[in-house]
Amino acid sequence: MAWAKGQSGNPKGRAMGSRNKNTAAIKQAFLEAFDQLGGVPALVAWAQENKTDFYKLAARMIPTEARVSGELELKEAGDDELDAAITAYATQAGISLVVRGESAATPH
Template sequence: MFAKGQSGNPKGRKPGTPNKATRTVRETFEAVFVSLQSSDKASLRVWAEANPSDFYKLSTKLMPVQVRAEIDHRAELSNTDRAARLASLLARVAAREAEAEAPKAQSTGSAQSAFGQR
């Protein structure tokens, strides 16, 4: 048997690399999506404008949870400024969480019907 964490093919695909079928499906889906965006009736933009609440709920689910940031240590902030920035950030996070947990009954069917339009 192999040691824990080792595969039978040490020169094989690296972890996290999609296989050929997954990559092909993603590329095909992207090509179809891009071609649909040229339509004035079935684009994501048109649906988003007609359903802004549903669009923002969906977009928050597609955004990465982890965000990388660089901090400028040269900028000295007072404790008051730090507290104000932290409060603002926490309010934005709470608002996104509240939107994500809103009842799904309101959006049932609207996203499905938008993609079925021609």
């Protein structure tokens, strides 16, 4: 039997986004070890000596996925209208564009 759209295969399962107990325990143990190793001052000292590794570690801590909800209404637009919008955004961002072989936006 197939599940109906929106129906969970495990209605009493863990809530979406909740962490499992092992993850929470490991995180707590890491925080305690961090404090015992000298906390923020020790991390800063290590980072000054190991900048590449520090930034690699920092990059791994940034969430790679974000959930966004909302509605978006798209309208039809011709090439000229799209070119004008792209040129306006590029000008604001200070980016030079070439549209159809011609310079379209020059940063100020």
